[in-house]
Amino acid sequence: xxxxxxxxxxxxxxxxxxxxxxxxxxxxxxxxxxxxxxxxxxxxxxxxxxxxxxxxxxxxxxxxxxxxxxxxxxxxxxxxxxxxxxxxxxxxxxxxxxxxxxxxxxxxxxxxxxxxxxxxxxxxxxxxxxxxxxxxxxxxxxxxxxxxxxxxxxxxxxxxxxxxxxxxxxxxxxxxxxxxxxxxxxxxxxxxxxxxxxxxxxxxxxxxxxxxxxxxxxxxxxxxxxxxxxxxxxxxxxxxxxxxxxxxxxxxxxxxxxxxxxxxxxxxxxxxxxxxxxxxxxxxxxxxxxxxxxxxxxxxxxxxxxxxxxxxxxxxxxxxxxxxxxxxxxxxxxxxxxxxxxxxxxxxxxxxxxxxxxxxxxxxxxxxxxxxxxxxxxxxxxxxxxxxxxxxxxxxxxxxxxxxxxxxxxxxxxxxxxxxxxxxxxxxxxxxxxxxxxxxxxxxxxxxxxxxxxxxxxxxxxxxxxxxxxxxxxxxxxxxxxxxxxxxxxxxxxxxxxxxxxxxxxxxxxx
Numbered sequence: 001x002x003x004x005x006x007x008x009x010x011x012x013x014x015x016x017x018x019x020x021x022x023x024x025x026x027x028x029x030x031x032x033x034x035x036x037x038x039x040x041x042x043x044x045x046x047x048x049x050x051x052x053x054x055x056x057x058x059x060x061x062x063x064x065x066x067x068x069x070x071x072x073x074x075x076x077x078x079x080x081x082x083x084x085x086x087x088x089x090x091x092x093x094x095x096x097x098x099x100x101x102x103x104x105x106x107x108x109x110x111x112x113x114x115x116x117x118x119x120x121x122x123x124x125x126x127x128x129x130x131x132x133x134x135x136x137x138x139x140x141x142x143x144x145x146x147x148x149x150x151x152x153x154x155x156x157x158x159x160x161x162x163x164x165x166x167x168x169x170x171x172x173x174x175x176x177x178x179x180x181x182x183x184x185x186x187x188x189x190x191x192x193x194x195x196x197x198x199x200x201x202x203x204x205x206x207x208x209x210x211x212x213x214x215x216x217x218x219x220x221x222x223x224x225x226x227x228x229x230x231x232x233x234x235x236x237x238x239x240x241x242x243x244x245x246x247x248x249x250x251x252x253x254x255x256x257x258x259x260x261x262x263x264x265x266x267x268x269x270x271x272x273x274x275x276x277x278x279x280x281x282x283x284x285x286x287x288x289x290x291x292x293x294x295x296x297x298x299x300x301x302x303x304x305x306x307x308x309x310x311x312x313x314x315x316x317x318x319x320x321x322x323x324x325x326x327x328x329x330x331x332x333x334x335x336x337x338x339x340x341x342x343x344x345x346x347x348x349x350x351x352x353x354x355x356x357x358x359x360x361x362x363x364x365x366x367x368x369x370x371x372x373x374x375x376x377x378x379x380x381x382x383x384x385x386x387x388x389x390x391x392x393x394x395x396x397x398x399x400x401x402x403x404x405x406x407x408x409x410x411x412x413x414x415x416x417x418x419x420x421x422x423x424x425x426x427x428x429x430x431x432x433x434x435x436x437x438x439x440x441x442x443x444x445x446x447x448x449x450x451x452x453x454x455x456x457x458x459x460x461x462x463x464x465x466x467x468x469x470x471x472x473x474x475x476x477x478x479x480x481x482x483x484x485x486x487x488x489x490x491x492x493x494x495x496x497x498x499x500x501x502x503x504x505x506x507x508x509x510x511x
Contacts, residue, residue, distance in 0.1 A: 022214055022252070023279040026366045032225045040238060041221070041245040059429075061422040068416055069406040075099075078400075082429065086502040091475075092489065093482040098501070099401050101487050104194035107398070109170040110491045111198075115391045116299050116325050117205035121147035123302040124311050125164075132311060134165040138200050139178050145302040146281055147204045153274035154203050154267065156180070158407075159188070161197040168320060198398065199407045203267045205395050206254075207274065210262060211282050212389050213251035218286070218365060219372075219382055220244045226357035226375075230350045232453055233343055240382070265424050266408050286362070286370035289377045291329045291384040299388075324474055324495040328387050328467060328505065331442070335463050336379035342455045343375075351375055386441040390505030394491045396431045432502065440498070440505050442467040471497040 020028040030038055059081045067074040083089075083098045100107060111118045112134075123135045123144055139160035140148035151160070157180060164173040175193050177185045188196075220240045227233035254260040255271075255278060262269050288294055296304055299322065303315050315321055343350045355374045362370040372378065398404055406412065409421040444457065444464030475496045478485055485492065493501035 022218070022365075023275065023282065026218075026279070026282070026369055027364075028218065028221055029225075029361070029364060030221070032228075032361075033221075034228075037224050037238070037241065040241045041217075041224075059426075061426040061429075062419065063422075064417040064425065065419050065422050066416050069402075069412070069414070072102075072402050074417070075400070075402045075405070078425070078429075082400075088499050091500050093479075093486045096486055096489060096501075098490055099397055100490050102403055103487070104191065104198060104403070105172055106488065107491070108194060108198065109165075110488045111201075111394070111398070112165075112170060113321055114324070114491050114494065115394055116322055116388045117208060117391050117395050118201055119299050119321055120208075120301060121145055121201060121204065122300075122321075123306040125306065126308075132167055132314075133173060134170065135163070135306075136165070136197065136201075137162045138197065139176075144305060146298065147201070147302075149277050150204050150207050150274070150281070151200050153270045153277060154200060155269070155411075158200070158268075159184070159196040160200070161193050163193070163197060195403055195407070198404055202395065202399055202404065203262075203269070206262055206267065207269075207278060208281075209389070209392055209395075210251040210255045211278055211285075212385050213247045214255075215282060215285050215385060216240075216382075216389075217244050217248035218370075219378060222358055222361040222372075223378060225361045226354045229353055229357070230343065230347065232346060232456060233350065233354060236339075236456060265420060265427075268411065283369055285381075285385075286372060288381055289372065289374075291332045291380045294381070294384040294388075295326070295329070324470075325387055325391075327470055327474075328442075328495070329384055331463060331466060332380045332383040333376075335383070335442070335459075336376040338459045338462075339379060339456075340376055342459055345455060346453065383441045387505055390440070390503075391494055393432050393503050394494050396428055397490050400425065400428050440467075468497065471495060475500060 020030070022028060030041070033041075059078060061078075063077065064074055079099050086098070089096070112122065121136045123137065125133050125135055127133055137144065137148050138151050139162055143149045143152070160178045161175060162178075163175040165171065166173045172190065172194075175185065175190070176183065177188045177193055177196070220237075221244075223237040224234075224241060227237045254262045256275065262274075284297065285294075288297065295316075300312075300315055304312055307315070340351050343354075358375060358378060359373040362372050372381070399408065405421075405425065409424045410418045442460075442463045444461040478489070478492055478496070489501060493503045494505065496503055498504050
């Protein structure tokens with residue numbers, strides 16, 4: 001590092017030959033990285049033994065093969081095995097249901113309230129008396145939400161459900177069911193309606209989940225390139241790099257390959273329809289600049305597009321949707337400012353050069369693709385999507401319930417579970433059973449700070465303490481209603497301290 005007051009030259013980033021296509025016209029570049037950093041991006045998985053989950057034995061997933069899909073007890077052995085891998089069960093009520101109950105009306109309500117993968121499906125309207133109603137349209141010719149856009153690529157023979165939910169209680173007011181475009185509402189009971197809706201919502205969530213990993217590797221690669229001029233910033237950046245490329249490749253295969261989890265093994269998506277829609281959503285994210293952009297233009301985008309000023313104010317200031325998620329996200333702007341202050345304390349031009357380098361790299365991935373130009377935007381966006389990624393854990397649990405899983409894989413066309421279904425169950429369980437302790441965005445334990453520069457560690461420790469306090473306070477408040485936690489804690493515990501119900505608000509490179 002040069003003298004404290006001399007400005008390092010920004011990197012004039014010129015992409016070389018080593019590129020990886022994400023979508024058409026969006027590329028990743030690795031040539032500007034050292035061999036050490038490239039190895040870090042591509043390292044083999046090394047999940048540390050810790051406080052979260054441990055796999056005492058290997059479950060025989062093939063035991064479901066040949067079992068009838070209508071038998072709701074087929075998954076009992078798997079659910080018991082899963083529960084046996086969760087440590088600290090004493091922190092949960094006696095009789096805790098790790099996969100909930102079969103009250104899918106309430107499950108939908110809790111997912112909408114607590115899980116950020118599901119709120120983008122919501123729009124709002126009012127009845128003749130002025131009462132606020134929440135609307136989810138799976139079949140929507142106006143494509144008023146990202147959910148309705150993405151679901152157009154789902155199996156065209158699968159039922160599409162439009163549902164209206166009432167006020168604060170989110171009770172079902174009315175619904176419509178369409179099969180191959182025909183209105184079949186009169187033929188289908190409400191329980192099946194809710195299952196169909198949850199399946200398409202989970203399809204949307206899994207597409208978003210895969211895109212998060214692709215978004216993550218773009219941001220991570222940008223940061224690694226942008227911080228090489230400053231050894232402290234570079235060390236801080238490297239904590240985000242573990243396993244990033246492996247997760248990106250897995251996400252890419254899931255989205256684009258004909259035999260990927262989203263396109264065939266799991267959801268029977270139509271790749272040619274999904275690809276341009278997914279690219280549009282990723283491009284929108286790459287034009288965000290803050291966590292508030294994520295909230296306004298993605299998580300609550302349907303509500304902002306259809307609601308009144310009063311509706312928007314109630315959602316933004318109230319506690320009905322994503323109250324805990326927004327508490328975590330509220331820390332991101334100040335966290336970013338304090339990190340930048342620390343970096344500039346060491347060298348007054350350090351962040352300015354990083355901003356130049358981020359701008360150069362993000363311009364290099366594609367023409368008019370990204371408008372991210374600052375380290376502060378990077379911090380807010382990486383943090384917001386890490387919070388969203390943490391909700392993968394409860395969403396995936398829903399997929400591993402027999403009422404929902406029977407529609408995946410071989411689908412309802414098959415009477416019994418197949419070997420491909422068993423493989424899908426194993427893949428889903430790996431998503432929620434391999435977590436690395438301390439690997440969450442605000443963690444203070446993932447960085448080995450250089451000797452003689454404790455300020456960075458102090459900032460990280462400060463926010464680790466703040467977020468840990470927020471999690472603990474939430475857990476204590478949640479446990480005041482043990483009956484509710486017993487049935488729906490598998491959704492609510494996403495925001496608890498690490499290890500409660502095997503949960504963690506985790507970085508998207510956790511496995």
